[in-house]
Amino acid sequence: MTRASFRTNAGGEAIGYDPFSATVRANPFPYYAQLREQAPVHRLPGGLWVLSRYEDCAFALRNPDLFSSSGTRLMMMGGLQAGMMADIETLREARRRKQRELGLPPLLGTDEGWNENSLIALDPPAHEKIRHIVNRGFTPRQIQRLAPRVQAITDRTIDRILARGDRFDLTADFSMPIPLEVMAELLGVDAADGANFRRWSEMVIQGITGSVAVEGPDPLLRTLHEVAEYFLAVIEDRRKHPKDDLISLLVAAEESERLSPVETVNFAILLLAAGNETTTHLIDNAIATILDHPDQLASLRADPSLVEGWVEETLRYEGPVQLAFRQATRDVELHGHTIAKGDVVIVLFGAANRDPAMFPDPERYDIRRDAQGHMGFGFGVHFCLGASLARLEANVALETLLRRLPGLERTRATVDRFDSFLVRGPTCLPLRYERKAAR
Numbered sequence: 001m002t003r004a005s006f007r008t009n010a011g012g013e014a015i016g017y018d019p020f021s022a023t024v025r026a027n028p029f030p031y032y033a034q035l036r037e038q039a040p041v042h043r044l045p046g047g048l049w050v051l052s053r054y055e056d057c058a059f060a061l062r063n064p065d066l067f068s069s070s071g072t073r074l075m076m077m078g079g080l081q082a083g084m085m086a087d088i089e090t091l092r093e094a095r096r097r098k099q100r101e102l103g104l105p106p107l108l109g110t111d112e113g114w115n116e117n118s119l120i121a122l123d124p125p126a127h128e129k130i131r132h133i134v135n136r137g138f139t140p141r142q143i144q145r146l147a148p149r150v151q152a153i154t155d156r157t158i159d160r161i162l163a164r165g166d167r168f169d170l171t172a173d174f175s176m177p178i179p180l181e182v183m184a185e186l187l188g189v190d191a192a193d194g195a196n197f198r199r200w201s202e203m204v205i206q207g208i209t210g211s212v213a214v215e216g217p218d219p220l221l222r223t224l225h226e227v228a229e230y231f232l233a234v235i236e237d238r239r240k241h242p243k244d245d246l247i248s249l250l251v252a253a254e255e256s257e258r259l260s261p262v263e264t265v266n267f268a269i270l271l272l273a274a275g276n277e278t279t280t281h282l283i284d285n286a287i288a289t290i291l292d293h294p295d296q297l298a299s300l301r302a303d304p305s306l307v308e309g310w311v312e313e314t315l316r317y318e319g320p321v322q323l324a325f326r327q328a329t330r331d332v333e334l335h336g337h338t339i340a341k342g343d344v345v346i347v348l349f350g351a352a353n354r355d356p357a358m359f360p361d362p363e364r365y366d367i368r369r370d371a372q373g374h375m376g377f378g379f380g381v382h383f384c385l386g387a388s389l390a391r392l393e394a395n396v397a398l399e400t401l402l403r404r405l406p407g408l409e410r411t412r413a414t415v416d417r418f419d420s421f422l423v424r425g426p427t428c429l430p431l432r433y434e435r436k437a438a439r
């Protein structure tokens with residue numbers, strides 16, 4: 001029995017949703033439906049609230065003055081894994097103590113948490129200030145310029161698969177290396193650091209949102225320290241030798257005092273954590289789901305213009321980011337419940353994306369549907385900064401994969417899930433393709 005199953009709704013039925021349990025992680029969607037229908041404003045035993053209807057999630061995300069991203073900060077400080085409400089000062093103090101215990105010296109003369117004050121954890125107006133600086137590097141036009149590079153990286157990745165035989169692991173051999181290499185180029189760092197990038201992004205996400213986080217903060221703190229040291233060195237280099245890359249853009253902002261040195265490093269860490277695993281899982285989820293829908297796969301092969309709709313439908317139906325945290329800034333009444341000032345709220349993107357009030361027949365995967373308005377990239381002021389980039393990478397990667405490797409099929413029926421209550425996707429996806437027809 002899961003922790004949350006002791007709770008009942010007004011009608012008396014048990015609400016089994018526990019975001020931290022393996023059962024829910026394996027298939028959260030029946031739980032989402034139960035929440036939406038029976039307990040749209042639901043309180044978990046540890047005190048966290050859960051919102052699951054589209055209009056309620058949109059309400060919370062549209063009103064950062066009522067629902068603050070300090071909820072995200074609590075998560076990033078490692079405070080919410082066990083589903084208990086956390087208090088930021090206690091978390092900060094625990095972290096400082098742990099850093100001292102591990103012998104990690106304060107970098108840049110501060111022992112502020114390395115991921116504590118990043119863009120994603122800030123509210124307006126501080127949020128707008130930083131978002132404005134980095135937006136310039138991520139406009140759809142800027143990102144479209146990367147299309148030939150993304151295509152070249154994708155083709156090279158497929159060449160490597162072709163050279164090895166008719167079996168491969170989609171995650172390790174395809175959907176992981178492409179975003180890592182693209183991100184390295186964007187940041188202007190050596191693609192050979194890719195192995196470190198992979199280890200770092202996995203550890204940052206799992207250290208914050210996986211079961212390893214429950215066991216203790218040591219691996220996360222060590223990793224954050226290592227990443228911060230790495231980026232501090234890159235930043236120092238760009239200060240002396242500016243280039244046409246994102247780190248140089250941040251350094252220029254830092255020099256005109258719009259960003260502090262800590263904010264610069266935090267932003268680089270955020271990009272690493274936010275932009276890699278998520279894009280990998282979007283590509284994986286798109287392939288895993290389409291293989292279960294052979295008729296739609298056949299349509300995609302016949303008409304590649306459907307790829308865009310496929311990507312959007314996957315973001316709606318099997319989005320790589322299932323939820324976000326917010327914290328109430330004052331008492332808020334919702335459907336007869338009072339969410340008290342300071343309470344933490346889980347905003348369930350994954351449930352909102354299957355709300356029948358927003359998407360007709362929502363449990364049907366349909367690459368031709370109008371999925372506009374999905375919350376796969378969030379909603380409101382924190383709407384994903386990298387959405388255009390992720391869309392470009394997924395569109396190019398998926399179109400090329402179907403074109404060059406025909407006859408894709410699974411070689412294993414079971415799926416091991418990535419260890420995270422936030423990020424949804426497999427750890428590996430072993431596949432076979434028709435070697436003779438490949439190009």
Ligand code: HEM
Nearest residue numbers: 119120274275278279282321324377378382384385386390
């Ligand atoms: C399929 C891939 C991706 C998905 C599903 C995804 C999803 C999300 C979601 C749901 C949020 C909102 C979080 C919240 O409201 O608290 C977000 C924010 C963010 N994402 Fe993404 N993301 C993806 C790819 C990327 C990429 C490639 C980058 C970077 C290049 C990126 C950078 C960011 C940043 C910086 C934020 C914070 C924006 C802000 O606070 O204003 N993401 N993402």
